[in-house]
Amino acid sequence: MHATDQELRSRLNAETAKLAWKELERHFARGVVIKVVEELDLIEIATSMAKDDKEAIEQLVRAGKISRTSMDDAEDWNTRAAVFWAVVVAPWVLVQETTLPVS
Numbered sequence: 228m229h230a231t232d233q234e235l236r237s238r239l240n241a242e243t244a245k246l247a248w249k250e251l252e253r254h255f256a257r258g259v260v261i262k263v264v265e266e267l268d269l270i271e272i273a274t275s276m277a278k279d280d281k282e283a284i285e286q287l288v289r290a291g292k293i294s295r296t297s298m299d300d301a302e303d304w305n306t307r308a309a310v311f312w313a314v315v316v317a318p319w320v321l322v323q324e325t326t327l328p329v330s
Contacts, residue, residue: 232274239262241271244315246326254320260296263323269312270289276316296322302316 254260263272272293275283287293303309304324311322 232278235277236270236274239271239277239314239316240270243269243312246311246313246322248301248309248311251313251322252301252305252319255301257298259318259320260297261293261319261321262296262300263321264292264325267323268322269314269321272323273314276319290298293330 251260263269267287272284272287277289284293311321312325312327314320315321
C-alpha cells in the first residue's frame with residue numbers, strides 16, 4: 228500500500244528535528260547532507276525525494292536550490308555553531324538553516 232502525498236508529508240513533518248551542526252558533522256563526513264535554501268519548504272523537498280521525483284529534484288539542483296554540503300559550508304556552520312531543521316530521506320539528511328536555538 229502506498230501512502231498518499233498528504234500522509235507522506237505528515238510523516239516527514241513528524242520526523243523533522245532541530246539539530247546543531249555538531250550533531251550533523253558525522254553525516255557530513257559520510258557525504259549525505261543535502262542543504263535546502265531557506266525559501267523552499269523542507270517537507271515539500273523531502274516529499275519529492277521520498278517519491279523519487281527525479282525531474283523536480285534535478286530542476287532544483289540546476290537552480291542551485293538544493294545541493295550537497297561543501298567543505299566551505301561545513302567550516303562556516305562550525306564557526307557559527309549553526310542550527311538546522313533536518314529530516315532524513317534515506318540515505319540523505321536534508322537540512323535547512325534556522326535562526327531558532329536548539330532547545
